[in-house]
Amino acid sequence: MTVTLTPELERIVNAQLATGQFATQEEVIAAGLRMLQRSEAGKEADLRAPLDEADEDVVAGRVGPFDPVATAARVKAAHAGS
Template identity: 45%
Template sequence: MSITLTPEQESLVQSLLETGQFSTSEEVIQVALRLLKKAQQEEQAWIEETQAKIDEGFAALERGETLDGETFVNQLLERLEQRCDR
């Protein structure tokens, strides 16, 4: 596979090599790809967690477990105060 970098990307790779943190441009790319994969996995996990919370919320609504806005805000404020007091 052949990859063409923009001048800005080449400059970034070169500056990383000059720091001595990386030995080769291939190493820079390997680390970048590893970080990209990790970021994608974290994003997917966040999406799945968020979807599960949404599903839980809809299930609670279907069971009639609702709060009025004032009660919700008061409970939220109490939790925030408890965290600040720690």
């Protein structure tokens, strides 16, 4: 695979090479892709946690049917008291 980098991205790669941490351009790109992959996995986990909590609430019986009229009344009452 051949990849063409913008001049800005090429400067970033070269700066990383200059640190001595990487031996080749490919190593720099691979490290960046691994970071992206970990970041995306972390985002998925961050999104998954509230859903897991909601599932636990349902299983534990802490969630009842949604009543939009009662909910609207509670919201109005809360704002009236503010």
